Amino acid sequence: MSTPNTNYIIYLIGLSKQGRQQAFIELSTINLKNVFAVSYRLLGDVEEAKSFSVKTFLRAWDKIKHFDESESFSHWIKNIAIRLAIEELFRIHDEKTSGEYKKKNTADLTDLEELIISLSVEDRVIFVLHDLEGYSYRGIGAYFPELMADEIKTRLFKTREYLIGKLNL
Amino acid sequence: MNCEEAKINLHHFLDNELDSKTKKEVEAHLHSCESCYKEFMKLRKFFDRLKILPYAVDPPQDIIESLSKELLDRSASEAKKVTPEQSPNVKIKKGKITQEKKLKAERSAVRKSAVSRTILGYGLLKPYPTSKFEWKEIVIIPIILILFAVFYLYYDFQKYNSPWDIQCLDGYAIINGTISPSGKLEQGETLSADKTSHISLHIPYVGRMELSPGSSVELEKAKEGDNTVKVNYGFVKVISTVLMPSIKIALSSSIVLDKAGTFSISVDNNRNANVTVESGFIEINHKDISTFVKEGFTCSINDNYRPGTPVRTNAPDTLKREIGKFDYFKGGRESVEKIISLAKDSDMPTLLSMIPFASRQQREMLFQAVVNYFPPPLGVTRLGIVDGDKDMLYKWWEDIEWQI
Structure with missing residues (x-):
C-alpha cells in the first residue's frame, strides 16, 4: 500500500527539512487525497476529516526533520493521519456512545461507504486499516492493546459478513 | 474439512x-x-x-489554504519569539542607547580626524586602519610602488655611460674651452679639436666618432639606447661597429640616426650640413619627414630646411646642381625632366626620394622613370606612389637599395 518516493518527492522532502514551507505545501498537496480519505473513512465526518488533515500535515511539518528518506513518505504521513484520527475516535468514544456520533456530516456516499461509516469505532478502524489500508493484524494490534490478534481477526470477519449481508451480495 | x-x-x-x-x-x-x-x-x-471502492469524497482544496495559513502563523509567532514585544519604555531606552552610540562614534571619528591632522603631520602617529583590507591597501601598494620605482631608477641609472673616452690621434682635446688632461668627456660638455688636432671619441657599445681638425661636438646625452651628440661645426665621422647602434647626431634642425654603418657629417658656419654615407645607411628626421640615405650617397641638410634629396656621391655635378635646384629653388617640371634624363640606374633611389616633394604630375614622370629600371615589388602600385604612400615608397626603396 505504500508508494515509493520519487526523486521529486525526495527533493521536496530535502527542501522541507531545510524549512522551506512552499516545498512542504507541495508535498502536502500531493498526499492530500490519501490523508483526507483515510481521515474521512475513520472519522466519518467531512469537517472533522478536513480539520484532521490539516492537523496531520502540521504534525508532519513538526517531525519532518526526523523523517528517514528510505521510508515511503505517503505511508509515513498516512500513519500520522491514522494515529491522529484513531486518537480522536477513542477520545470521542470515551466521552459519548458510538450511536450518537454517527452520520454527523457525511457526503453523498455509496452504500458500502455509508455502511463502513456506520460501523462501530473499533470495527470501523479494524476494517479500514486491514481491508482498505492493508495493515497487518499486528499493526492493527498496536492501536488495540487490549485485543488479541485472534479477537481482531474475529471482529474483522464478522464485520465483513455484516457488510456482505447488508449489501445483499 | x-x-x-x-x-x-x-x-x-x-x-x-x-x-x-x-x-x-x-x-x-x-x-x-x-x-x-x-x-x-x-x-x-x-x-x-473493496478493490474498486473509490475515495468517497474529493478532498476540499481549502485544506491546503488552511495549512498555508497555519504555517505562516507559526512563522510569525516564531519571529515574535525571537524579538519579543517590548514595552514602550524599553523601546525608548533602547532608542536612546542607539542614539548615544551613534553620537559617540561620530564624535570619536571627528576627534580622531583632528588628532590625525595635527599629529600625523609630524609623523608621530600612523593612520589607524579599520580593516584588514585597508591595511593591505595602505601599506602594500605604496611598498610595491616604491620598490618598482627604485628598481626602475637603478635600471635606468645603469644605462648612463658618461664619461666617454677621448683619444687624441693628433694634437690635443679641448673640453669646454680648455685643454683636457683627463681624456674623458662628460655629459653636457663640449669637445673641440683645433686646426691641428684629430680626435677620436669612443662611443660605448656603438663605436667611435672621429673629429677632424677644426671640429666641435657637444655630448648632449650619454645613455645607452639614447646617446646624442650635437655637431656644432667641422667634420666628423661616425664609425659604428655593432649591428644596431644607438647614436643620434643632432644638427641645427634635423636628427641623423645611425642605422649601422659609417658616415660623415660636415657642418659649416651657417649651420648647413652635408651627410655622406660610406657604408650601411642612415635615417634623417626633420619634423615628420624621414629621409633614408644609403651607402655611396650624400645628402645636404640646410638649416631650417627639410633634408635635401640624397644623391650619389660620385654623381656628376650637373645632376647634383639640378637636384639642388629641385630641393631649394623650386626647379619644377623642367628640373625634374633634366634629372630624369641625367639619372642612371644607380640614381633611382634619388628619384624615389624626390617623389614626396614633387607635384602629382612630376610624380607620374618619376614613377615611370624608376619603373624603366626597377619594376615595383608586390604591394607597390602606381596609384600608391603617385599618392605619395610612405610605406610603398620605402618598400620600393628597399627593393632597389640592395640591387645597386
Missing part, C-alpha cells in the same frame, strides 16, 4: 494467509460443497468491490 471449518478459513484463504496444505483442503471442500462455494463467491465479490 467440514463446512464450519471451511467458512472460517475462507477469510484466511482470500487474505492469502493459509499454508499450502490447508489451502488445498479448502479448495477441495469448495469443489465438493455448493453452499460453501456460494459463501466463497459472496466474499470474493465483496473483496472485488
Whole structure:
C-alpha cells in the first residue's frame, strides 16, 4: 500500500527539512487525497476529516526533520493521519456512545461507504486499516492493546459478513 | 474439512494467509460443497468491490489554504519569539542607547580626524586602519610602488655611460674651452679639436666618432639606447661597429640616426650640413619627414630646411646642381625632366626620394622613370606612389637599395 518516493518527492522532502514551507505545501498537496480519505473513512465526518488533515500535515511539518528518506513518505504521513484520527475516535468514544456520533456530516456516499461509516469505532478502524489500508493484524494490534490478534481477526470477519449481508451480495 | 471449518478459513484463504496444505483442503471442500462455494463467491465479490471502492469524497482544496495559513502563523509567532514585544519604555531606552552610540562614534571619528591632522603631520602617529583590507591597501601598494620605482631608477641609472673616452690621434682635446688632461668627456660638455688636432671619441657599445681638425661636438646625452651628440661645426665621422647602434647626431634642425654603418657629417658656419654615407645607411628626421640615405650617397641638410634629396656621391655635378635646384629653388617640371634624363640606374633611389616633394604630375614622370629600371615589388602600385604612400615608397626603396 505504500508508494515509493520519487526523486521529486525526495527533493521536496530535502527542501522541507531545510524549512522551506512552499516545498512542504507541495508535498502536502500531493498526499492530500490519501490523508483526507483515510481521515474521512475513520472519522466519518467531512469537517472533522478536513480539520484532521490539516492537523496531520502540521504534525508532519513538526517531525519532518526526523523523517528517514528510505521510508515511503505517503505511508509515513498516512500513519500520522491514522494515529491522529484513531486518537480522536477513542477520545470521542470515551466521552459519548458510538450511536450518537454517527452520520454527523457525511457526503453523498455509496452504500458500502455509508455502511463502513456506520460501523462501530473499533470495527470501523479494524476494517479500514486491514481491508482498505492493508495493515497487518499486528499493526492493527498496536492501536488495540487490549485485543488479541485472534479477537481482531474475529471482529474483522464478522464485520465483513455484516457488510456482505447488508449489501445483499 | 467440514463446512464450519471451511467458512472460517475462507477469510484466511482470500487474505492469502493459509499454508499450502490447508489451502488445498479448502479448495477441495469448495469443489465438493455448493453452499460453501456460494459463501466463497459472496466474499470474493465483496473483496472485488473493496478493490474498486473509490475515495468517497474529493478532498476540499481549502485544506491546503488552511495549512498555508497555519504555517505562516507559526512563522510569525516564531519571529515574535525571537524579538519579543517590548514595552514602550524599553523601546525608548533602547532608542536612546542607539542614539548615544551613534553620537559617540561620530564624535570619536571627528576627534580622531583632528588628532590625525595635527599629529600625523609630524609623523608621530600612523593612520589607524579599520580593516584588514585597508591595511593591505595602505601599506602594500605604496611598498610595491616604491620598490618598482627604485628598481626602475637603478635600471635606468645603469644605462648612463658618461664619461666617454677621448683619444687624441693628433694634437690635443679641448673640453669646454680648455685643454683636457683627463681624456674623458662628460655629459653636457663640449669637445673641440683645433686646426691641428684629430680626435677620436669612443662611443660605448656603438663605436667611435672621429673629429677632424677644426671640429666641435657637444655630448648632449650619454645613455645607452639614447646617446646624442650635437655637431656644432667641422667634420666628423661616425664609425659604428655593432649591428644596431644607438647614436643620434643632432644638427641645427634635423636628427641623423645611425642605422649601422659609417658616415660623415660636415657642418659649416651657417649651420648647413652635408651627410655622406660610406657604408650601411642612415635615417634623417626633420619634423615628420624621414629621409633614408644609403651607402655611396650624400645628402645636404640646410638649416631650417627639410633634408635635401640624397644623391650619389660620385654623381656628376650637373645632376647634383639640378637636384639642388629641385630641393631649394623650386626647379619644377623642367628640373625634374633634366634629372630624369641625367639619372642612371644607380640614381633611382634619388628619384624615389624626390617623389614626396614633387607635384602629382612630376610624380607620374618619376614613377615611370624608376619603373624603366626597377619594376615595383608586390604591394607597390602606381596609384600608391603617385599618392605619395610612405610605406610603398620605402618598400620600393628597399627593393632597389640592395640591387645597386
